[in-house]
Amino acid sequence: MIKVRFHGRGGQGMKTSSRILGTAAFLSGFFVQDFPIYGAERRGAPVVAFTIISKEPILERGYIFDPNILLISDETLLLDKQTDPTKGMSKESIVFINSNKNEDYFKEKIGAKVIVEDLTKIALEVLGRPILSTLIAGVAAKLVGIEQKYLEEAVKEELEQIGANEEMIRKNILAATIGYNKVQEVKIEQTESLEPEVKVVEVEYNDPEISTPVISFVANSYLKKTGTWRVFKPIIKYQKCKSCRLCYVYCPESAIKWENNFPVIDYENCKGCLICVQECPLKAIEIVREGE
Amino acid sequence: MEARKMKLEKKIKTIFDIPIQEYVAPGGIFCQGCGAILAARLILKLLGERTVVVNAAGCFTLAVVYPYTVFKASWLYTAMACAPAGAQGIRDALDILIEKRKIDKNEDLNILVVTGDGAASSIGLQSTITAIHRNLDFWYLAYDNQAFMNTGAQKTETTPFGAATSTTKPTSLSPLGTEQEPLDLFSVWVSAGAPYVATVSPSYPVDFLDKVERAKEIKGPKLFHCLSGCPPGWNYEPALTIKVGRLAVESGVWALKEAVNGTIKHTYIPKKRIPVEEYLKIQGRFEHLFKPVKNKEAIEEIQRKVDKYWEYELHDAK
Ligand SMILES: Cc1ncc(C[n+]2csc(CCOP(=O)(O)OP(=O)(O)O)c2C)c(N)n1
Ligand code: SF4
Ligand code: SF4
Ligand code: SF4
Ligand SMILES: [Mg+2]
Numbered sequence: 001m002i003k004v005r006f007h008g009r010g011g012q013g014m015k016t017s018s019r020i021l022g023t024a025a026f027l028s029g030f031f032v033q034d035f036p037i038y039g040a041e042r043r044g045a046p047v048v049a050f051t052i053i054s055k056e057p058i059l060e061r062g063y064i065f066d067p068n069i070l071l072i073s074d075e076t077l078l079l080d081k082q083t084d085p086t087k088g089m090s091k092e093s094i095v096f097i098n099s100n101k102n103e104d105y106f107k108e109k110i111g112a113k114v115i116v117e118d119l120t121k122i123a124l125e126v127l128g129r130p131i132l133s134t135l136i137a138g139v140a141a142k143l144v145g146i147e148q149k150y151l152e153e154a155v156k157e158e159l160e161q162i163g164a165n166e167e168m169i170r171k172n173i174l175a176a177t178i179g180y181n182k183v184q185e186v187k188i189e190q191t192e193s194l195e196p197e198v199k200v201v202e203v204e205y206n207d208p209e210i211s212t213p214v215i216s217f218v219a220n221s222y223l224k225k226t227g228t229w230r231v232f233k234p235i236i237k238y239q240k241c242k243s244c245r246l247c248y249v250y251c252p253e254s255a256i257k258w259e260n261n262f263p264v265i266d267y268e269n270c271k272g273c274l275i276c277v278q279e280c281p282l283k284a285i286e287i288v289r290e291g292e
Numbered sequence: 293m294e295a296r297k298m299k300l301e302k303k304i305k306t307i308f309d310i311p312i313q314e315y316v317a318p319g320g321i322f323c324q325g326c327g328a329i330l331a332a333r334l335i336l337k338l339l340g341e342r343t344v345v346v347n348a349a350g351c352f353t354l355a356v357v358y359p360y361t362v363f364k365a366s367w368l369y370t371a372m373a374c375a376p377a378g379a380q381g382i383r384d385a386l387d388i389l390i391e392k393r394k395i396d397k398n399e400d401l402n403i404l405v406v407t408g409d410g411a412a413s414s415i416g417l418q419s420t421i422t423a424i425h426r427n428l429d430f431w432y433l434a435y436d437n438q439a440f441m442n443t444g445a446q447k448t449e450t451t452p453f454g455a456a457t458s459t460t461k462p463t464s465l466s467p468l469g470t471e472q473e474p475l476d477l478f479s480v481w482v483s484a485g486a487p488y489v490a491t492v493s494p495s496y497p498v499d500f501l502d503k504v505e506r507a508k509e510i511k512g513p514k515l516f517h518c519l520s521g522c523p524p525g526w527n528y529e530p531a532l533t534i535k536v537g538r539l540a541v542e543s544g545v546w547a548l549k550e551a552v553n554g555t556i557k558h559t560y561i562p563k564k565r566i567p568v569e570e571y572l573k574i575q576g577r578f579e580h581l582f583k584p585v586k587n588k589e590a591i592e593e594i595q596r597k598v599d600k601y602w603e604y605e606l607h608d609a610k
Contacts (some may be wrong), residue, residue: 010323010524011323011524042321042322042323042351042354043323043324043523043524043530044321044323044324045321045354163461165583213358213359215356215358215359215360215361215367217359217360217361218341218361218363218364218365219314219315219316219317219361219362219363219364220317220359220360220361221317221318221319221320221360221361221362222317222318222319223319223360224319224360225319226318226319226320229324244307245307245308245310246307248312249307249310249334249497250330250494250497250534251330252322252325252326252327252329252330252333252533253316253317253318253319253320253322253326253329253330253333253362254314254316254317254318254333255318258312266318269318269319270318271318271324272324273324273325273523273530273531273533274325274529274530274531275325275530275531275533275534277531278531278532278534278535279534279535
């Protein structure tokens with residue numbers, strides 16, 4: 001049995017990745033389960049999906065706590081304590097990370113077999129958008145050793161189902177193939193999770209006054225630092241700025257502060273929607289790819 | 293009479309009149325380029341932190357996820373059908389506290405219901421109508437992304453004719469996607485007798501906030517029905533949220549207006565309306581009207597309805 005866990009951000013397409021891998025494995029003759037964690041569907045918010053592949057019928061149900069393969073589509077998720085994508089992995093787990101950094105950068109931190117590729121760059125070139133579903137599915141299919149023809153068939157089937165047109169399907173089959181050829185098949189070692197067994201804790205009845213969550217802080221969400229969501233970074237060229245305030249007023253989530261009569265971007269929180277770039281009448285805000 | 297008085301007192305005249313105080317923090321789990329949170333950020337600039345936000349299930353559910361909140365204001369979460377009932381409870385509690393002199397009159401709070409169109413136009417309409425009927429003194433920001441977005445873009449009562457949603461996918465049998473006309477929430481509120489009803493757009497923040505500032509003088513239910521661009525649900529790039537809203541208004545698809553004690557007035561009349569096609573074609577939810585072959589009939593029908601609306605409204609205004 002191979003357990004694959006996908007971590008990404010809403011909009012990158014991890015749910016689709018897990019489905020494509022599942023369908024490709026099914027077409028190759030395996031028993032398969034694939035499913036995401038149900039939650040609000042939000043672009044940028046952490047997303048988790050799973051695929052289980054087996055030669056025997058799969059009797060277990062539920063999330064994967066001890067993955068053989070982890071695919072992390074956004075390295076900034078490693079910093080997200082709530083998601084904690086490497087949770088439950090063992091020394092033998094294989095961790096694939098999409099990043100423009102090199103493997104050594106992650107090796108020490110993660111302490112498992114790490115494979116790193118800059119898939120976002122390929123997605124931007126091939127698809128024109130930072131959508132990673134088919135690239136990651138390609139990587140996953142190769143790692144677990146599925147034949148390329150089943151991968152291609154699965155991409156087609158899954159994308160048709162979500163209403164993609166022929167051109168998108170063609171481009172995505174190309175993307176999947178590129179992902180497939182970026183990595184080598186790996187040997188999957190069956191191991192036990194390093195996590196201690198999960199204990200069921202009984203929660204006693206408490207008066208709602210005690211048991212209802214109350215947040216006594218105000219406006220503390222900035223601590224979550226959604227700046228990690230950015231693919232592109234807006235940069236204000238102050239020589240060109242005429243302090244018209246449009247970028248400031250239109251920034252959806254107050255990630256632009258108004259200081260000394262100029263806009264100042266709060267990069268810890270700017271999500272990189274690029275509304276400010278689009279709306280600046282003087283083209284005073286430029287774009288660079290994050291991390292460059 | 294009151295309408296006339298309000299017209300004279302335009303309070304937010306330019307973008308520089310919009311306060312730079314912030315009452316919504318970044319870091320909420322809203323998509324990049326979310327028009328709905330922008331609308332909430334703007335309205336709270338004028339209502340301030342002495343406000344209780346009452347919210348029903350929808351995308352704003354994740355505005356407050358323990359232990360984080362995006363709001364400086366207080367926040368109460370209700371079941372989807374009954375945000376206005378939650379507002380009533382808070383109003384009653386405040387009134388009693390003031391009457392018993394437990395709090396001072398100037399410690400009173402604004403009550404702002406914030407819900408999506410699904411709650412505002414279908415699931416929560418009953419509790420809304422009854423709150424209007426009781427003349428409850430509260431504000432209502434209905435951010436209208438024209439579908440049940442939090443659960444994956446299912447059609448609501450305000451989904452426009454011709455839009456694709458996950459429950460009205462265009463097929464060969466039903467090539468339009470959504471076949472119904474959207475419910476006119478503005479008229480529902482006006483006919484229910486609400487003293488202040490407005491349509492707004494975050495792309496027109498001066499118009500929006502001027503309405504909020506002037507409405508402060510009115511006691512009773514106050515609606516701000518806000519067309520709020522939704523990048524994933526409408527399928528366009530996040531950077532285009534403001535532009536989409538602007539095209540909606542300039543094409544006449546979204547009319548900016550207000551009704552003060554039943555007297556309706558357009559607060560912005562596009563000088564020369566651009567073709568609705570400009571608005572439709574940049575959104576993926578209307579792509580099937582253009583590809584693989586252009587559905588001229590449907591686009592013309594949408595244009596015709598918009599033209600008819602303005603012909604009637606402008607004639608009436610003269
Ligand atoms: C009575 C009830 N029915 C269904 C749901 C499931 N539900 C949660 S959020 C949501 C969508 C709300 O849509 P809308 O009010 O338009 O807000 P949006 O998600 O678009 O922000 C639904 C249907 C619910 N919470 N309660
Ligand atoms: S990119 Fe978006 S979030 Fe970032 S500063 Fe510009 S408008 Fe604000
Ligand atoms: S929109 Fe452009 S010109 Fe205006 S304040 Fe922002 S950066 Fe300056
Ligand atoms: S789905 Fe739409 S309304 Fe909901 S958070 Fe995302 S952009 Fe905003
Ligand atoms: Mg909605």
